[in-house]
Amino acid sequence: MKEYPVLGNKDTRSGFGDGLTELGKSNPKVVALCADLTGSLKMNQFENDNPERFFQVGIAEANMIGIAAGLTIGGKIPYTGTFANFSTSRVYDQIRQSIAYSNKNVKICASHAGLTLGEDGATHQVLEDIGMMKMLPHMTVINPCDYNQTKAATIAIADHVGPVYLRFGRPKMPIFISEDTPFVIGKALLLNEGTDVTIVATGHLVWPAIEAGKALAEKGISAEVINIHTIKPLDEEAILKSVAKTGCIVSAEEHQIAGGLGESIAQVLSRNNPLPQEFVAVNDSFGESGSPAELMEKYGLDTPNLIAAAEKVIARK
Amino acid sequence: MHDTNLIELSDFCSQVRRDIVRMVHAVASGHPGGSLGCTEYITALYQSEMNHSADNFDMDGKGEDLFFLSNGHISPVFYSVLARSGYFEVAELSTFRKLNTRLQGHPTTHEGLPGVRIASGSLGQGLSAGIGAALAKKLNNDSGIIYTLHGDGEIQEGQIWEAALYAAGNKVDNIISCIDYNHKQIDGDIDDVLPLGDIKAKWESFGWQVMEMDGNNMEQVITTLRQAKAATGKGVPIMLIMKTEMGNGVDFMMGTHKWHGSPPNDDQLKSALSQLEETLGDY
Incomplete structure (x- = not known):
């Protein structure tokens, strides 16, 4: 049996934030949008490094999804960031029409998914998001398991042309996937x-x-x-x-x-x-x-x- | 403006109106009322005021002005103007709303129809998409202008006001939006369904520069669009409140909301076509 030593203890959302920071340096087409949760989504570094490519939209998730779809017209690769609940159920029709049906190259990045959001309770603990997103034609759905895999996934989806739902979370979890494990979309x-x-x-x-x-x-x-x-x-x-x-x-x-x-x-x-x-x-x-x-x-x-x-x-x- | 241009544009509009009533009649479905009301506006954009290229349609539209139809149900006027501006063969208008068509009931990129850049139909989404495209133009140092069109009933959707706040707050000044203010929606008069109040004051209070025009007067449409273009780049988004007559150009379709989403029967088609000169040849 293969052993998986614990390499550290970090939240998957930090994997997203650090992956986005790397993309900011390596891919000028990547832009990011956030609905008043920059700190929670760990998007601060990207914002600091690339203020012209970061769009704070306020507490207006429907508009964020629409702006992201529009940014693809002109060759940008938009990453939207908010909690999983506000990334999916709140904006399902906007995603369905403006992103999935229109097949726009938007990466919907969703933190605080599931029960492990914790004390905030059921209003924020979306447990239906995978279902909603996987039902949409054109949509790729990814739920990485630790910091390293989330970071690798964040970087990998920039090279995939088409809409992606990337789901991650809030709590610190063991890191056990090695940094050099390649992330291949669709491969177990x-x-x-x-x-x-x-x-x-x-x-x-x-x-x-x-x-x-x-x-x-x-x-x-x-x-x-x-x-x-x-x-x-x-x-x-x-x-x-x-x-x-x-x-x-x-x-x-x-x-x-x-x-x-x-x-x-x-x-x-x-x-x-x-x-x-x-x-x-x-x-x-x-x-x-x-x-x-x-x-x-x-x-x-x-x-x-x-x-x-x-x-x-x-x-x- | 030369009078000859106005005559040419008027002839173009007459043919577009024939296309609209023939398209919805052929499939006994679709939305003629708003399409007829917005004929001058969309014609003015594609035949006179937008810098655009119908050849080798490019999704990104670099260097071009881009138009987003947010009230997608008026697809007949959009399709007719696109076809007659060279985006696809005019003959394809006969496939409107039929199985396997690229001319879906509401516009979509899904079937690859040249000229369409995003799906619309579920209302209230096009302003956000237009703002996104406007931001991309700014990042690309592209001086093209983004145009969006909305129904007046459509601005009952909350997302419109999210987008309105964003555009003004972030000085998105390369966008010219337009509301088709015909004061009617499916269930009746706007005031009977959900009153919009003073929409000019509302948009101004949201930080937009508002211009008003008669959308069925081509000369006014062109003049106002030129004023709007001159006002871009000054830190403020622009909203055109365009008064129109739903069903304009067909006497029995005017003055009522009943033709919002109803097609004419055979006799009504005949009557409508008798009022609209065939100027460029029917498809």
Whole structure:
């Protein structure tokens, strides 16, 4: 089993901020827009380095999405930044018409996604954003798992022509993906090989999935752990190859079951190779105030729940 | 302005109006009222006042003036003027709203129709897109002007006012927007649906320079557009409040909101065409 030493402890939003700072230096076409959350999105450095390429739009997210779409007409690559809730549900029609249907090269960058936003509570804890974004034709949906992967993804999407939804979060999390791991859109990362069960995780659930793999090994269960950072387009080949070996799968994400990564995987299985699947995700519920760790435990998104889901799905084989 | 130019533009408008009523009649759907009302304005832009190139349509439009139709439902007038300005074959107007057409019910980039730079139809989004394109022009040191057109009912959408605040607050002064002030929307008179109040005072208080004109008087449209162009580059966005008659040019379509989104039947088409001279040849 491959070991993943903890390389540090940082928030994924800082990966976005640092990636954007690098793009500011390397790609003159990149511009950034923010709706009054520059500090929360870690966009300050880009703003300081490139004041002429940074647009503060105020608390007016619909206008931000429209301006971003317009900036592409003239060759710019706009990155919009606000919380995930205000990046998606608040501006869904604007994204649908002005960005997705119009196929504009806008990168919608969304922080504070999911329960780990914490104490602000359910009004801000969007758990439906992956579903909304993956339903839109032309849209690529990415949910990186740590600081390094978020930074790499932020840089990689500049070279992808077309709309992208990049989702990341607020809490400090272990860094375990090496700095030199290339970020390839649509390509799964095989973190650990196994034969008894496949665990596919995205975002903040990837580290708990690695931990669950270790705990399962101690129980004599061989778990294959896969990181899906790109939910759309989904790496169907990697999933089918793995379940052909293990015969069952657990999906894990900080999102509703409905509309999430697990739902996309269930579609792949039902069309190709119907096998048992368990979902580690929020089950048709809003979140609430609390610390990120408390919330992940209460809503069943932690390592013990991953272990239980793996054992349950193996029993269903 | 030479009188001959006005005569040519008037002839162009007559043909565009024929195209509009024939297009919506052929598919028994579409929006003739606002299209007829905005015929002079869009004709003036593409045939006289905008610096643009129909050949080898380029999405970025570097060095060109760009037009954004925010009230996408008046697509018939947009398509007719684009076709007759050389963006695509006039014969393609016969495909309007039909399966596999590039001339979708509301304009879109999705089918690759030359002249369209963003989808519109869901209202209130075009001003933001226009501001974005204007900002890109500034970054590119491009002196082109951005034009946007909106329905008066459309400015009931909140996003319009977000964009209005932004443009004035950030001195976006290479944009000339226009409101088709025909005072009517689908459900009736603006004042009966949701009153706009004093829209001139509203836009001025938001920091825009406002000019008013009769949108069905070509000479006034041209004169006002030239004044507006001269006022760009001075730190203030410009709004044209354009009074028009919904259904202008077809007697039975004027003075009512009923032709906002209703096509004429066979007899009504005949009556409409009898009032509009075929100047450039029907498609």
